Amino acid sequence: QVQLVESGGGLVQAGGSLRLSCAASGSIFSFNRMAWYRQAPGKQRELVAGIFIGGSSNYADSVKGRFTISRDNAKNTVYLQMNSLKPEDTAVYYCYALGGYSVWGQGTQLTVSS
Numbered sequence: 001q002v003q004l005v006e007s008g009g010g011l012v013q014a015g016g017s018l019r020l021s022c023a024a025s026g027s028i029f030s031f032n033r034m035a036w037y038r039q040a041p042g043k044q045r046e047l048v049a050g051i052f053i054g055g056s057s058n059y060a061d062s063v064k065g066r067f068t069i070s071r072d073n074a075k076n077t078v079y080l081q082m083n084s085l086k087p088e089d090t091a092v093y094y095c096y097a098l099g100g101y102s103v104w105g106q107g108t109q110l111t112v113s114s
Contacts, residue, residue, distance in 0.1 A: 002026040002103060004095045009108030012085055016112075020080040022095030022105055028076045029053070031099040036069060036080045038091035038110075045094070049080060062088075085112045 008020040020036065028034060035050035049069035051057040057069050068081040078095060090112050095105035 001101065002028070002030070002097065004097060004103055004105035006093065006095050006105045006108040009093060009110045011111045011113065014085060014087055014112055014114050016085050017081070017083045018085065018110065019082065020093055020095075020108060020110075022078040022080075024076040024078075024097070026076065028071065028073060028078070028097065031097040033098045034071060034078045035096045035098075036078075037094045037096055038089075039094070039107075040088075040091040043091075048093070051078065082110075085110075087112045087114045 003025040005023050006020060012018050032053050033050055036048040037045050038048050039045040047060055048063055049059045049067055051069045051071050066084045071078045090110060092107040092109050094107045097103050
């Protein structure tokens with residue numbers, strides 16, 4: 001079973017940018033959909049952005065125009081470029097893949113200071 005490992009989280013000031021990476025231990029071609037979710041303290045996990053194998057994507061209203069999801073099938077990696085970060089973006093960000101089975105990464109913490 002493919003495993004997902006997120007990286008790129010950290011502490012950033014409001015207005016800054018950061019790129020998260022989700023590296024798969026195997027091919028991501030088997031996953032029709034890959035996505036980023038996030039969970040803030042005391043809140044439910046929510047979808048941030050998703051991308052299908054054909055390249056179409058969708059975003060939460062709260063991040064539209066600021067975040068961009070992309071996938072590099074050759075590198076078995078999915079990215080989340082985050083610009084104009086806000087304190088309310090602070091959360092643990094999780095990578096998710098859905099194909100014949102689903103798999104979650106362990107998460108990476110993003111903290112945006114005001």
